[in-house]
Amino acid sequence: MSRPRPDAGPRAGTEAGTETATETGTEAGTEAGWDPVRLAEVAQRHGTPVHVLDAQRLDRAAEHLLDVLGGLGRPARAYYSVKTNYLPYLMRRLAARGLGADVVSGYELEAALAAGFDPAAMVFNGPVKTDAELATAVRHGVRVNIDGEQEIEALEAIAARTGQRVEVGVRISPGLPVSTSTDPSYRAQAERAAARTRFGWPAGSPQLASLVDRIAASPHLALRAVHAHLSSQIVHEDLMLRALERVLDEAAALHHRFGLSEVNIGGGFGVPGIRRPRVGPQGALAALRGESAVPDEEPFLDIARLLKELDGQMQRRGLDGVALACEPGRWLVSDVMAMVTRVMSRKELPEARWLILDAGNNVAPWNGTGEVHRLTPIGRPYAAEHSTWSVAGPLCYENDVHAAATELPDDLRPGDLLCLHDTGAYSLGRSNNFIRTRAAVVALDADAEELVWRAETGADVFALADPRTPDPAPGTP
Numbered sequence: 495m496s497r498p499r500p501d502a503g504p505r506a507g508t509e510a511g512t513e514t515a516t517e518t519g520t521e522a523g524t525e526a527g528w529d530p531v532r533l534a535e536v537a538q539r540h541g542t543p544v545h546v547l548d549a550q551r552l553d554r555a556a557e558h559l560l561d562v563l564g565g566l567g568r569p570a571r572a573y574y575s576v577k578t579n580y581l582p583y584l585m586r587r588l589a590a591r592g593l594g595a596d597v598v599s600g601y602e603l604e605a606a607l608a609a610g611f612d613p614a615a616m617v618f619n620g621p622v623k624t625d626a627e628l629a630t631a632v633r634h635g636v637r638v639n640i641d642g643e644q645e646i647e648a649l650e651a652i653a654a655r656t657g658q659r660v661e662v663g664v665r666i667s668p669g670l671p672v673s674t675s676t677d678p679s680y681r682a683q684a685e686r687a688a689a690r691t692r693f694g695w696p697a698g699s700p701q702l703a704s705l706v707d708r709i710a711a712s713p714h715l716a717l718r719a720v721h722a723h724l725s726s727q728i729v730h731e732d733l734m735l736r737a738l739e740r741v742l743d744e745a746a747a748l749h750h751r752f753g754l755s756e757v758n759i760g761g762g763f764g765v766p767g768i769r770r771p772r773v774g775p776q777g778a779l780a781a782l783r784g785e786s787a788v789p790d791e792e793p794f795l796d797i798a799r800l801l802k803e804l805d806g807q808m809q810r811r812g813l814d815g816v817a818l819a820c821e822p823g824r825w826l827v828s829d830v831m832a833m834v835t836r837v838m839s840r841k842e843l844p845e846a847r848w849l850i851l852d853a854g855n856n857v858a859p860w861n862g863t864g865e866v867h868r869l870t871p872i873g874r875p876y877a878a879e880h881s882t883w884s885v886a887g888p889l890c891y892e893n894d895v896h897a898a899a900t901e902l903p904d905d906l907r908p909g910d911l912l913c914l915h916d917t918g919a920y921s922l923g924r925s926n927n928f929i930r931t932r933a934a935v936v937a938l939d940a941d942a943e944e945l946v947w948r949a950e951t952g953a954d955v956f957a958l959a960d961p962r963t964p965d966p967a968p969g970t971p
């Protein structure tokens with residue numbers, strides 16, 4: 495039942511610091527289910543760098559999730575996290591399959607409505623929601639999960655004006671870390687960050703109790719949901735369960751008092767195609783000294799087991815009949831997109847051997863998390879001999895590096911194509927036009943091929959300098 499785990503292939507060691515690292519597979523792009531010939535054809539027709547989206551893979555991921563939820567024996571629903579990838583083609587496809595949407599801003603709200611998500615199956619989350627955004631949400635019947643205290647007053651005013659009774663949720667934080675490492679300094683940082691998080695209100699705290707009392711005292715608001723969202727790329731299932739138990743304890747108490755309709759555990763489900771460095775300052779210092787540590791074995795998160803376990807935990811706490819909701823982003827879309835990029839330059843210097851690609855951090859923007867993505871050569875047969883390369887993007891700044899050191903064929907040269915894997919999550923929405931413009935997305939659906947997001951041009955960028963460009967962004971007052 496669980497999603498098949500792709501063969502992870504050989505893994506490069508993770509880099510300390512902020513550089514993006516990349517690992518290489520041996521089987522020229524095929525091992526992750528992509529047809530290298532087809533990828534090369536897309537690059538030929540549309541240029542590089544270009545994202546390729548596999549629509550059927552997206553459908554399969556959505557179906558798998560809905561199967562798991564449908565098998566729980568309690569009402570269960572999934573809200574797709576729009577910020578993870580707001581491509582309209584992708585959102586329409588998920589909406590048509592019956593998924594709901596999780597939005598965290600006014601413009602995401604408008605985009606999700608336009609993509610056809612049922613507003614009754616949408617939630618509005620996030621630490622800041624403007625009065626205008628809240629009014630739009632209430633008008634469409636989108637549930638608001640309260641995070642900032644000021645939202646209570648704003649929602650009460652909106653509801654009083656329209657004479658509605660508005661059902662709301664409240665965001666709770668468990669205060670426990672959901673990732674771990676053999677590096678004790680990493681664990682200390684993770685604990686501190688979880689205890690200090692600004693998202694949500696700590697379970698069991700007097701601050702949460704007083705927020706709940708304020709909602710209860712509000713004549714037009716009804717507290718009906720509990721929301722949590724712990725982190726992203728979570729792979730330590732037992733830590734996630736331990737943290738969510740605190741949220742469920744709080745939910746059980748609130749259910750007793752108010753009668754909840756939903757417990758929403760958020761997203762964050764990790765995928766096997768990405769590795770995050772789990773290194774703290776201690777590990778970074780050891781790496782600088784050349785004491786290379788063996789990277790921790792990365793566990794695999796089984797969402798079927800996780801959701802089943804949570805269902806049982808809810809049952810034991812008397813939360814029968816209450817819906818179990820989740821908000822996956824990355825888990826649904828990470829491996830449904832890959833990027834084809836071209837080698838533009840090969841430089842063999844006394845102290846380094848560089849391959850410079852046309853895809854930079856502006857279109858593969860994960861150097862903040864140090865994520866490791868696989869990079870496989872495609873487009874022609876390559877020499878069996880591999881050697882160590884440093885791989886960079888085309889941007890004129892130091893940090894545009896995909897891998898400080900990775901194994902790739904010896905005979906890679908300008909014009910060759912590489913497939914950068916798992917580009918479906920946090921690429922499109924986080925990409926920018928620093929030095930180079932943003933990439934196109936081409937969708938493949940069986941034999942069909944469709945350009946679903948065109949590449950940005952310089953004219954697109956500078957259109958913003960034209961004062962006549964219509965401006966009011968949806969959701970601004």
Ligand SMILES: *Cc1c(COP(=O)(O)O)cnc(C)c1O
Pocket residue numbers: 575577578596598619620723725726727760761762763821822823824825919
């Ligand atoms: C970002 C986000 C998600 C999705 O996170 P993933 O790690 O992509 O699954 C879900 N819920 C909320 C509130 C978020 O902010």
